Amino acid sequence: MKILVCVSKTPDTTSKVAFTDGNTKFDEAGVQWIINPYDEWYSLVRAIELKERDASIAIHLVTVGGADTEPIIRKALALGGDEAIRVNSDSTDSYYIAAQIAEIARQGGYDLIFTGKETLDYNGSSIGGMVAELVDAPYISLATKFDLEGTTATVTREIEGGEEVAEVTLPAVVSCQKGVAEQRIPNMRGIMAARTKPLKVVEPVAADALTTVIGFELPPAKAGVKLVDAENVEELVRLLHEEAKAI
Amino acid sequence: MSVLIFIDHADGHVKKSSLEVLTYGAKVAAQLGTTAEGLLLGTVTEDLAALGKYGVSKIHQVANEALNHLDTQVYAAAIAEAVTATGATVLVFSHTPTGKAVAARVSAKLKAGLVTGACALPDTSNGFVVKKGVFSGKAFANVSIQTPVKIISLNPNSYMTVAGEGTATVAPLAVAVGAAKVKVTAVNKVSGDVPLTEADIVVSGGRGLKGPENWGILLDLAKSLGAATACSRPVGDAHWRPHHEHVGQTGVQVAPNLYIAVGISGAIQHLAGVNRSKIIVVINKDPEAPFFKAADYGIVGDAFEVLPKLTEAIKKMKASA
Known part of the structure; x- marks a missing residue:
């Protein structure tokens, strides 16, 4: 069995969000890059757990990005991926990125493709569905639990106001979120082993970009908090009712 | 040319988030000088004609009970066929679990540019630019869609639902409904509480x-x-x-x-x-x-x-x- 785990680099959750070049570029100065937590904590760790149960499973990682994504790929390999593929391209269009991953998926003949439910930067939630369409596989999104028995996957997924359990026969694409697995920290043995694990760099295939980011905006600053005395909660109720019209 | 709005439902009822996108989609249509129409896959118990009050003139319904459960492959194929059949140039989803599961598939199928997590009406003064939340709400990006068919997935609670007057005609739509590969075996709703x-x-x-x-x-x-x-x-x-x-x-x-x-x-x-x-x-x-x-x-x-x-x-x- 072969599992392909899609990983993306994102700014650390505590990074300051600012833009340069007339608000057209994310300001990378001082930004700490991490593996997108949904890719790492949930999909990659779940793949590793499956491999711990069945050593015949191979875990391949794929990322679409420039050479600066290599530190996070090495970290993903240190956690437990077997080998990695980097498609050498910087793009912000989901369809273009999905087309690259779909190409890797077709060549590798994977049984299971994991993505995170979204990335922390563009919050697209699109790659999994697009890859699934491009390789014509079933897609289950927003998984909170994932189990495998032979070639049947049982997945609990989020729906509005609850969750549902769904079964699918592999191959399939699944997007993962909290609940699927718990965060792990790479150990020294993993870090040493990751240095020599294969990391293949391939050039992108031709694909169209369907969208372009033309600029960014920061939200307007809050006017500042209006403090109400703890002894005067009626005043808060009045403000919420009359001023904010929220209740 | 029209705006087609995907209407989601559960337990026989149209979801609240869908009323919001109906209002939003109708406004997009007005901005483009065209009509807004709804698309519902599956069956509901409520009167769909009443959804006209949110600004849609017509509801296309694929009244097949097999569609009451979500299989993204089946949904995407049906929606893509509906877009082609109705000649829609803008397709609107709500960025809810269903929208997240389906919109991207339809985008790849039709090669139609998609903006998810939209938070405002598109700017159509020069091209088609949609504002969306990025960096987990810490910023916004303005994203231009270049393709002939455009797909917007609207963040819930970002547009005010407005009910006016009006009745929609409800028309059955015949599209191919494939066999589902994803089998839903249990549904657990958090009962009694507000979702x-x-x-x-x-x-x-x-x-x-x-x-x-x-x-x-x-x-x-x-x-x-x-x-x-x-x-x-x-x-x-x-x-x-x-x-x-x-x-x-x-x-x-x-x-x-x-x-x-x-x-x-x-x-x-x-x-x-x-x-x-x-x-x-x-x-x-x-x-x-x-x-x-x-x-x-x-x-x-x-x-x-x-x-x-x-x-x-x-x-x-x-x-x-």
């Missing part, structure tokens, strides 16, 4: 409440407001509250009209899940809690004293209103 992502008001508790046994005062407050309840990550991780109540970066992201945070310090990861809320109220005994910086209203005080008083004051206000 978190649909709630107008959310009352959320953090470690400041000290233990699960103290949640009564928070539940009372939520009840007085008809609010959904939520919690911070440490509370969910400690199993004081069910994990589906965890709001934040890695939990549920909410955008209610009013978010009341009790005993939550306001770590950046928590703010990422709530910063699209219209009004934020923070109750915390630590005046230095970072959450106050993101709040509209605040009370520095002990939750155990403030909450019961606040609940009483709200009840009094509601009784006199």
